[in-house]
Amino acid sequence: MAKKDPTDLSVEEKLKTLYQLQTTLSSIDDKRAMRGELPLEVQDLEDEITGLNTRIEKIENDIDEFNKAVAQKKGDITTAESSIARYKKQLDEVKNNREYDTLTKEIEFQSLEVELCNKKISEALIKVAEKTKDLDETKLLINDRTAALNEKKEELEEIMQETRDEEDKLKDKAKELEVKIEPRLLTSFKRIRKNARNGLGIVYVQRDACGGCFNKIPPQRQLDIKMHKKIIVCEYCGRIMIDPELAGVRVDKPEVEEKPKRKRAIRKTAKAEEEEA
Secondary structure (H helix, E strand, C coil): CCCCCHHHCCHHHHHHHHHHHHHHHHHHHHHHHCCCCHHHHHHHHHHHHHHHHHHHHHHHHHHHHHHHHHHHHHHHHHHHHHHHHHHHHHHCCCCCHHHHHHHHHHHHHHHHHHHHHHHHHHHHHHHHHHHHHHHHHHHHHHHHHHHHHHHHHHHHHHHHHHHHHHHHHHHHHHHHHHHCCCHHHHHHHHHHHHHCCCCCCEEECECCECCCCCCECCHHHHHHHHHCCCCEECCCCCCEEECHHHHCCCCCCCCCCCCCCCCCCCCCCHHHHHHHC
16 A cells, blocks of 8 residues: 655644654653753763873873973983083193183083083973873873763663663654655754754643643634644744644643522511511
């Protein structure tokens, strides 16, 4: 048997199918709501751990750069000390004051270079110590966040395991219903549902008001909704509206309170008053 084209469905059938889809999707939302904030908490922890790992990588690179700088300065010190030793040896062989002054200045310069290198090495070692401390603290923080993440994941997995089968069945049902709805109407419904805070894209009339925003609906518009001749949306919130009867929802009509009967006052005649006296 060939499947019925969604565009060939009557407005009544479209509304009924759309409301069935809404109830199915709302059930899926309820299942997901059971997870609470856990998915977001898991995502936040994962993002934080990623950021901490990036931080560790940067700290390790900084430590490596400082250690390279220390090694380079130590090499410079070795070179300078070799030069000082060579210049001092040359002092014993100078032939005039000019050569002596030149060598003395070179020795002084290389000595200052050694002092400067030692200062740079001390500063770099202090930075290495600070970075190492920061690195250890970050690693401890990662261990703490990883433990929290594993705990949250286990908790989330338990909840998902309980609802996965039911949710999969609901998803399959939703797909079957979506095929029965014409693409343009389905797209509009999904857009409305996405923008709605409670995820309701189609609602039924409740007590002469929209079931989504609870604004009053004029009597003529209510009559149009009951006629099922066209798709009608709420002029306030934009949700598609459906008659409760078509949606299969039983709405209790408010009971009208009966006014108590007033007792008629019986006027006594003058003769009756005399007899009583």
